[in-house]
Amino acid sequence: MTLPEIAARYDRSLPTIKRWATEPGWPDAIAKRGRSFEYSPDAIDAWVRKHKLRPPADLEARRTYTAQELEAAGIGITASTIRAERARGRWPAPDAGEGLWYGETITDLLAKRRTHRRSTKDTK
Numbered sequence: 788m789t790l791p792e793i794a795a796r797y798d799r800s801l802p803t804i805k806r807w808a809t810e811p812g813w814p815d816a817i818a819k820r821g822r823s824f825e826y827s828p829d830a831i832d833a834w835v836r837k838h839k840l841r842p843p844a845d846l847e848a849r850r851t852y853t854a855q856e857l858e859a860a861g862i863g864i865t866a867s868t869i870r871a872e873r874a875r876g877r878w879p880a881p882d883a884g885e886g887l888w889y890g891e892t893i894t895d896l897l898a899k900r901r902t903h904r905r906s907t908k909d910t911k
Contacts, residue, residue: 788831807839844890851890852887852889857869
């Protein structure tokens, strides 16, 4: 895969993928296609899983959770961030009652949500 193909595969911009390619542990190119380097899809997938994707949330699908319970469940987002994201329209409305979300709603949301860039010391 070339960098533009990687960008399309992960629904990220090309500048983002170019930045990723400068981060520690980025796989080495395996070939060259025209002016572009090619990378192993398996190596790229492994790197993205390790460095860019959130770990899956271990939530019961039909159980309801408050923001505090979600934080305690270790989803990687604090209750205060959930409230701030709701205020900005980037967090779904509650599923059942005020401030209650089903586990499946949060699991789906987290699967699509991007992570923050780690500092270099976190990746060593």
